[in-house]
Amino acid sequence: MLDIHSHILPKMDDGSKSVEMTFEMLRSSIEQGVTTMVSTSHFYADREDPESFLRRRNHAAKKIASQAEELGIKLYYGAEVLYFPGIAQSESVRELAISGTSLILIEMPFVSWSERIFDELMSFQYNSRLQIVLAHIERYRGLQTRDIFEKMLELPFYFQMNAEAFDSFMTRRLAMKQIERGQLHFLGTDCHNITSRPPNMNIAKQAVEKRLSPAAWETITLEMEDRFRHHTL
Ligand SMILES: [Fe+2]
Numbered sequence: 339m340l341d342i343h344s345h346i347l348p349k350m351d352d353g354s355k356s357v358e359m360t361f362e363m364l365r366s367s368i369e370q371g372v373t374t375m376v377s378t379s380h381f382y383a384d385r386e387d388p389e390s391f392l393r394r395r396n397h398a399a400k401k402i403a404s405q406a407e408e409l410g411i412k413l414y415y416g417a418e419v420l421y422f423p424g425i426a427q428s429e430s431v432r433e434l435a436i437s438g439t440s441l442i443l444i445e446m447p448f449v450s451w452s453e454r455i456f457d458e459l460m461s462f463q464y465n466s467r468l469q470i471v472l473a474h475i476e477r478y479r480g481l482q483t484r485d486i487f488e489k490m491l492e493l494p495f496y497f498q499m500n501a502e503a504f505d506s507f508m509t510r511r512l513a514m515k516q517i518e519r520g521q522l523h524f525l526g527t528d529c530h531n532i533t534s535r536p537p538n539m540n541i542a543k544q545a546v547e548k549r550l551s552p553a554a555w556e557t558i559t560l561e562m563e564d565r566f567r568h569h570t571l
Contacts, residue, residue: 339374339559339562340562341367341525341529342498342526342562343528344363344367344528344529345378345528345529347379347398350395359532360402361402361405364411367411367527367529368410368411370538370540372539374411374414375411376415376416376526378436379391381418383419383420383425383428384422388430392434395415395417414436414439416443417434417443418443418444419431419444420444420445423458425458425459432466440569441496441569442468446472446478448477448478449481450483453486456489456490463494471523472497472498474499475490475491475512476499476500476509477500479512496565500528502527514549517554517558523565524566
């Protein structure tokens, strides 16, 4: 099973605080059936350039790579790139695509969106030839009008939801609707630590198994893995 959104790299952002914590996170993920994990540390263009981010990321990745291999979990490295005006023209930000794939995880700003943001992201996708994955779409809904949110869902992007979305009524309804529409493209845990924001893929698994069936969960997660594989270079 694939977890496409996580903050497991030690001391990269507000996620894992140490190599030990990373290992606890990896072990817990494995226990929940995760076999492939994408590290997506936060990237903020107003604070750092991609080159510096990648240097820090390589440094952190080296600290955990061999032990992750021993645990038998496959790691990919990307970033959770917060949208910024000018992203469409930035060539260096393209380096933040998930390693070895043509996918890039984009976080939308937590303000109400103008359609200009959509236009710019469309240009970014076109210029970069990358495929945008919009991070945790359930978290934006309260801030957007229904119209704008629905418009987002019509864009040719992949939509990622966090496992915890299955925990509360409104976001669970959205998640089930996305499954129905065939538009829950990826699930992630967005895990940051082992306590307050732990690996929690089980939440999604239990909800889908209960509301649909264990076979449905199996199909959904296999489709996500296939989709990911389809974008590996
Ligand atoms: Fe995140």
